[in-house]
Every structure is written in structure tokens, then in C-alpha cells.
Amino acid sequence: MRSKYRSLKIRIMIQTLGISIIVGLIGYFILDIFVDGVLQDPFAKTIVYIFQRIGMDEVEAIRLYRLIFWQNKSLIVGVGFFGLFLLSFYLGMSKFTTYLRQVESGIQMILNESKDKITLPQELNPMENKLNEIKGTLKEQRRIAEESEQRKNDLIVYLAHDLKTPLTSIIAYLSLLDENPELPEEQRAKYTGISLEKSKRLGKLINEFFEITRYNLQNITLDKKEFYLYVLLEQVMDSFAPVFKSKGLRWNIEVDDKILICGDPDRLARVFENLLRNAVSYCYKDSLIEVYGVVEDSNAKISVRNQGKTIPEHQLNNLFEKFYRLDEARSSETGGAGLGLAIARQIIELHGGTIQAASQNEYTTFTVRLPRKKEEP
Secondary structure (H helix, E strand, O other), rough: OHHHHHHHHHHHHHHHHHHHHHHHHHHHHHHHHHHHHOOOOHHHHHHHHHHHHOOHHHHHHHHHHHHHHHHOOHHHHHHHHHHHHHHHHHHHHHHHHHHHHHHHHHHHHHHHHOOOOOOOOOHHHHHHHHHHHHHHHHHHHHHHHHHHHHHHHHHHHHHHHHHHHHHHHHHHHHHHHHHHOOOHHHHHHHHHHHHHHHHHHHHHHHHHHHHHHHHHHOOOOOEEEEEEEEEEEHHHHHHHHHHHHOOOEEEEEEEEEOOOOOHHHHHHHHHHHHHHHHHHHHHHOOOOOEEEEEEEEEEEEEEEEEEOOOOOOOOOOOOOOOOOOOHHOOOOOOOOOOOOOHHHHHHHOOOEEEEEEEOOOEEEEEEEEEEEEEOOO
């Protein structure tokens, strides 16, 4: 790209130099032909004739000619050359101003969000391509932002509507308990248990509202330190053991115990918690959740695998977008705010790693790659 701009600059400089040479030749022609050259005599007679036509005699006209042209020859030639130089400079710079106006027009098309393609002269092809690239990038960013905003609005409407269900149930069962103090103990315990479950669901929905606000306001920073990946994943899996048991799930972890990572353990723990929470939400009952960690060149490769419905390819591409949730999450009580995977990707990318999702044959796998730190011998 720089070489193209350099060639354009050289081309314009050559054009300007050519105009200057032409102007110089014109000046030399005037000096050498009319003032000091072969046309000096006809030129002088013409000037004397003009003076005579305005009322001078021949002697006075010749004297005035010599006074103006002979004695001020250097001044006249200097003024002429200066005027010609200004003309050449104007002609040379007019090319620049034309280009600038056309580039300004292209920028205005970007600001006006015009759908038309930006077209510039052939000499400005590199600039044309760059402006169209910027135009396309801004359009894509606007599209993503609009889709994200729409998802967020849809999610807030969904959560606000969903708040009514547990709240209505809580009020109804507590009212029954309050109005019927003589209810059998077994029935009272049943109503109390239902109210407790609905209260937990209500609390979870409220937390999702806070999660949306925190995501919009947060600026994630890392507190890096060295740690062994196996230790971190063991701790995360242990914390999920009660959840696995309550869902009737089996789990397995196989991680190389020599993988050393330099990163923020708290942030990375949140990544794997989000991945495991996602696996629990969308896996089959009584299925297996697996976590593997191996060395892959200079990276650590971690896979979280669960058995559940195969996710279509077009939905896989959107999983890491904020506020995006699979369709079945909208009617289940396990669906979150659609921020877990978006936050996970942000944390992984801040560590210089990548995260990908694959789903086929009723198995979904999230693969994380993190730069590993090699141990000193």
C-alpha cells in the first residue's frame, strides 16, 4: 500500500516538474526571441507604433521604449518568470486539490452511511480500496451493535416477563400458608419448599439483570501469576461436584499435570466455570461431562465436552456473541443472560489464546488454547 502511494506521489511530482519545465521554456522563449532575439526589431517597432498611436512622436516613443524595456529588462523578466512560476505551481497543486476533494467526497459518503460504492480516479485506487474497506468495516460494526442491542432488549423483556411467574407463585403459596394456619404439616412443608424454589429462581433472574449491567460497565484487567493448569481445573471440577450429582451426571477430568500457565487464575476459573455451567445446562440426563488438557506445541489445549442436542453450524458461530442464547434456553429454567461465553472469549483473548466450539453427533466440545509457560530445566 505504501509503495502505491509513493508511486502516486512520484507521478504527481513528475507532472509538476514537467509543467515547470514548460513554463521555463516559455520564459526563455519570451526573453530570447522577443527581447534579445530575432524578433527584437519587430517587437520594438510594434511598441513604438503603439506609443505613436496614442499621440507621441517617433523620438519620444523610442526613448520611452528604451526606458521601459532596456533599462528594466531584468525586472520584467523576473516578474514574468515569477508569474509563470505561480502559474506552474497552481497547475501542479490543482491536481492535489482535485484528489483531496474526491477523497473528501468519499469520506462524506462514509459519514452519510451511503450504500453506493466509493469510486476515485485510477491514480487513487489504493485510497479507494481503503475507504471502501473502512466503509464495510463500519457497516459490519453497526450491524453487530444493532443485533447485540436487539438481543439485549429481547432478553430484558423476556426476563422481566419471566419475573412474574415465580413472584406470582411465591405470593400465592405464602398467602395460602398465611390464610390457613391449620394446614397439615406435610402440606405446609410442601408449600414452603415450592416457595423456596421459586424464590431461588427469582433471585437468579435478578442476578441476570445485574450481570447485564456489569458486562456493559466492566473493563476486565488481568492479575497474572504462574500456576499449574491441573490444579485450577481440579478445583473448578470439585466446586461443580454437587451440581453434577444433583443432575445425575457423571464427570471425568484428564489434564497433564505439568502444564504451567502464566495468567490470571481467577479470571480463567470463571471461563471454565462458564463452560461447565453451559455443559450442565444443555447436556442429556445421566450423561458424561469430560475435561481434557494436553500440550499442543507452545500452547495448552483444554477441551470441555458434553453429550446433548447437536448445535447447528449457524448457531455455533453466534455462541460467543453477548446476549445470544440458544432457542431452547428461552423456555428452560437453565438459560442464563447469554453472557457467559462472551465473557469467556474476552478473558481468553486477553490471555492471547483462542476459544472455539464444535458440535456433531450429539456431542458439543468447547476447545480453549492458552499460551503455556515452559518450565526451566
